[in-house]
Amino acid sequence: MTKIATRDAYGRAxxxxxxxxxDIVVLDADLAKSTKTIDFAKVYPERFFDMxxxxxxxxxxxxxxxxxxxxxxxxxxxxxxxxxxxxxxxNSVAYPKLNVKIAAxxxxxxxxxxxxxxxxxxxxxxxxxxxxxxxxxxxxxxxxEAVIRWAASYSGPVYxxxxxxxxxxxxxxxxxxxxxxxxxxxxxxxxxFIATGxxxxxxxxxxxxxxxxxxxxxxxxxxxxxxxDAEAIGASVQRTGAVVTAEEHSIIxxxxxxxxxxxxxxxxxxxxxxxxxxxxxxxxxxNELFEKYGLTKxxxxxxxxxxxxxxx
Numbered sequence: 001m002t003k004i005a006t007r008d009a010y011g012r013a014x015x016x017x018x019x020x021x022x023d024i025v026v027l028d029a030d031l032a033k034s035t036k037t038i039d040f041a042k043v044y045p046e047r048f049f050d051m052x053x054x055x056x057x058x059x060x061x062x063x064x065x066x067x068x069x070x071x072x073x074x075x076x077x078x079x080x081x082x083x084x085x086x087x088x089x090x091n092s093v094a095y096p097k098l099n100v101k102i103a104a105x106x107x108x109x110x111x112x113x114x115x116x117x118x119x120x121x122x123x124x125x126x127x128x129x130x131x132x133x134x135x136x137x138x139x140x141x142x143x144x145e146a147v148i149r150w151a152a153s154y155s156g157p158v159y160x161x162x163x164x165x166x167x168x169x170x171x172x173x174x175x176x177x178x179x180x181x182x183x184x185x186x187x188x189x190x191x192x193f194i195a196t197g198x199x200x201x202x203x204x205x206x207x208x209x210x211x212x213x214x215x216x217x218x219x220x221x222x223x224x225x226x227x228x229d230a231e232a233i234g235a236s237v238q239r240t241g242a243v244v245t246a247e248e249h250s251i252i253x254x255x256x257x258x259x260x261x262x263x264x265x266x267x268x269x270x271x272x273x274x275x276x277x278x279x280x281x282x283x284x285x286x287n288e289l290f291e292k293y294g295l296t297k298x299x300x301x302x303x304x305x306x307x308x309x310x311x312x
Contacts, residue, residue: 125253
């Protein structure tokens with residue numbers, strides 16, 4: 001199975017877009033080799049700005065460049081982009097609705113050995129709470145490239161969550177990203193997996209395991225966390241009657257919370273949330289951390305069976 005990290009796909013897409021649009025500029029916080037913005041810097045050094053370890057300044061300068069008509073992509077680790085620079089994102093980017101793209105890498109516990117200080121499990125919650133902010137979490141490399149291309153053409157603030165770990169490729173070159181529209185990767189009648197980011201591939205694996213036991217799971221890829229596709233969620237729940245959310249993020253404020261809001265307002269149904277349960281991560285190999293914190297296909301299977309058992 002082909003695997004690629006979404007951060008790698010990001011770097012490749014940036015370098016391609018740089019030749020197509022002279023207004024694109026890239027800023028980083030002394031992490032260009034890790035965030036892969038180095039790919040753009042090598043080809044277009046005059047449009048690349050290393051702001052040093054100063055994320056507040058990174059976002060402030062990005063806002064100024066956007067106000068001057070440029071299309072800035074600002075990158076650093078997700079922990080520092082959303083945590084250290086929250087005020088600047090809120091007041092300097094989102095409030096005036098400036099055209100800044102915050103492409104944050106190394107999100108979630110899959111950062112691995114870097115540990116809890118670098119493993120942001122709160123960034124989606126922070127970003128989706130900000131007015132005017134669009135939040136996107138690509139599931140694989142192909143989708144990442146499509147998202148970056150879309151973001152460059154979209155007018156307004158965007159937060160794009162990217163990862164360090166290589167993840168399975170789910171799509172082919174014909175894939176078309178549609179902002180705010182969930183993708184149904186598998187049809188089913190018994191339970192709906194609603195997943196985002198690297199958990200989409202895991203949900204597909206869990207669906208295969210369930211199928212062998214006679215339980216048919218539908219799988220939705222929610223790449224756009226905000227605005228979330230309530231219509232697609234509602235339609236799927238009408239078919240299956242039970243839901244499991246899957247995210248590499250806290251279940252508080254992330255996908256689990258967003259889907260719970262949709263269900264409560266539009267289509268009540270049994271819901272099980274798979275994600276980090278009000279805890280920080282820790283240092284360790286990604287797969288070992290997934291096992292410890294319950295982000296596995298086996299955990300998804302168990303959650304699906306529980307959700308199905310709760311159907312009236």
